[in-house]
Structures are given as structure tokens and as C-alpha cells.
Amino acid sequence: MALGGFALSAAQGVAGFAESSRQASETNRNSYLQGIFNNIALAQTYNQISNQRVNERNSASDALFNDRLKATQVKATATAAADAAGVGGSQSFQNLLQDYSAQESRIEGNVARNYSITSDQLQSQAEAAYLGTSSRNMGLPRAAQPSPLSLGLRIAGAGMDAAGSFYQMRNASNPYSRTQVVS
Numbered sequence: 001m002a003l004g005g006f007a008l009s010a011a012q013g014v015a016g017f018a019e020s021s022r023q024a025s026e027t028n029r030n031s032y033l034q035g036i037f038n039n040i041a042l043a044q045t046y047n048q049i050s051n052q053r054v055n056e057r058n059s060a061s062d063a064l065f066n067d068r069l070k071a072t073q074v075k076a077t078a079t080a081a082a083d084a085a086g087v088g089g090s091q092s093f094q095n096l097l098q099d100y101s102a103q104e105s106r107i108e109g110n111v112a113r114n115y116s117i118t119s120d121q122l123q124s125q126a127e128a129a130y131l132g133t134s135s136r137n138m139g140l141p142r143a144a145q146p147s148p149l150s151l152g153l154r155i156a157g158a159g160m161d162a163a164g165s166f167y168q169m170r171n172a173s174n175p176y177s178r179t180q181v182v183s
Contacts, residue, residue, distance in 0.1 A: 009158030024143035031140035
């Protein structure tokens with residue numbers, strides 16, 4: 001009877017250990033896979049931000065090119081008209097050309113400033129995406145594998161219980177094992 005109790009307790013300990021180990025492995029595997037999915041989503045976000053940054057840079061470059069082209073055309077037209085009218089060298093004409101140049105510089109400054117602001121916003125989005133993914137990955141559950149030592153102690157405890165039960169049963173059935181006190 002005691003041996004059967006020991007075997008049952010040991011089997012329960014091994015089964016419990018195996019189940020705990022399986023659950024920990026499954027939790028860790030699921031967390032690992034979720035971390036991979038989070039990192040894939042981060043890479044996709046980085047790719048979108050990178051594409052947007054390239055589009056913004058191309059747009060700013062096109063705007064600057066078109067502005068310079070337009071300014072050059074306006075200056076050339078004004079110079080040709082002023083030369084035809086005989087006022088090409090006048091101070092008022094020189095002031096007009098300087099005004100065109102100042103407008104061109106303001107437009108270039110606005111385009112550069114807008115691109116810089118947009119680029120900073122995209123960088124902030126990339127950093128926020130990284131921090132969000134890192135936070136999600138760090139918050140994934142991690143499970144520790146059960147200790148084989150605890151299994152060994154559980155089995156040893158079951159063995160000691162079985163041995164104690166065996167000795168109690170043996171002593172109970174042995175009439176010579178009882179000590180009687182004589183008064």
C-alpha cells in the first residue's frame with residue numbers, strides 16, 4: 001500500500017513537472033513569435049517612413065528647382081524688356097531684380113524649413129514606433145522552466161511519506177514493537 005502511494009505521488013510529481021515545463025515552453029514560444037511579428041511591423045513602419053521621407057525630399061527638390069526656373073525666367077524677361085526700353089541699367093530696374101532675388105530666397109528658405117520640419121516629424125514617428133515596439137516586446141510574458149530540483153524534492157518527500165506509512169503499518173501489526181509501560 002505504501003509503495004503504491006509512493007508510485008502515485010512520484011507519477012503525479014513527474015506529470016506536474018512535465019505540464020509546467022510544457023506550459024512554460026509554450027508561453028515562451030508564443031512570446032518569441034509575437035516579438036518577431038512586432039519587429040516585422042516595426043520594419044514595415046520604418047519602410048513607410050523612409051518612403052515618405054524620400055517623397056518629401058523629392059518634393060522639396062522639385063519645388064526649389066521650379067522656383068529657381070521661374071525666377072530665372074522672370075529675371076530674363078524683365079532684363080530683355082528693360083534693355084528694349086533702354087532702362088536696363090537704371091537703379092529702379094536693379095532694385096526690381098533684387099526684389100526678385102529676395103522673393104526667390106524667401107521661397108527657398110520656406111521650402112527648406114518645411115522640409116526640415118517634416119523630416120523631424122518623420123524621425124519622431126520612427127523613434128515612437130521603435131519605443132512602442134520595444135515596450136510591447138519587453139511586456140511579453142516570459143515563463144521560467146520548472147526546476148528539476150523541485151521535482152526531486154517532491155519525489156523524495158513522497159518516498160519519505162511512503163516509508164513512514166510502511167513503518168507505521170509494520171509496527172501496528174507487530175505485537176513486539178509496542179512498548180508497554182508498567183506502573
